[in-house]
Amino acid sequence: MIFRFQNKEYRGATAVEVVNKIACDSADFTGKSVNQQREFLRWSLDKMSNRLPPRELALSERVSDEVQARGYLSLRHDYGIGELVE
Numbered sequence: 001m002i003f004r005f006q007n008k009e010y011r012g013a014t015a016v017e018v019v020n021k022i023a024c025d026s027a028d029f030t031g032k033s034v035n036q037q038r039e040f041l042r043w044s045l046d047k048m049s050n051r052l053p054p055r056e057l058a059l060s061e062r063v064s065d066e067v068q069a070r071g072y073l074s075l076r077h078d079y080g081i082g083e084l085v086e
Contacts, residue, residue, distance in 0.1 A: 003073050005082035015069035037065055041072050052079055 003010045003018050008025070012018040016037060023029055023040040038059060045057045056075055059068060077084035 001073075002085035003076075003082055004085060005076070009085075014066055015073055016065050019069040019072060037069065041068060044072070048076075048079075048081060051081065 001012055001015055001018050003022070005022070010018045010021045010025070012021060019037055019040065022044075023036060026040070026044070029040055029043055041059055045052070045059070049057055052075070056079075063071075073082070073084050076082040
């Protein structure tokens with residue numbers, strides 16, 4: 001899977017790996033919890049709240065991390081905040 005944002009490519013075998021790489025590269029994200037991915041997703045969606053409709057900002061606790069990560073990358077792609085290549 002490849003996601004492009006700000007002239008950078010993030011690659012991983014899964015969407016979770018790609019999101020984790022984006023989180024590690026986000027200088028102002030300070031999450032260090034066991035569930036860093038969901039913490040990052042909440043933080044990132046909050047930062048994009050002026051560009052996304054409110055209905056897109058909620059995370060579900062009922063879906064797997066992989067489904068949540070894939071949805072996040074697709075959402076960013078759909079709203080022009082990066083490009084989901086494959």
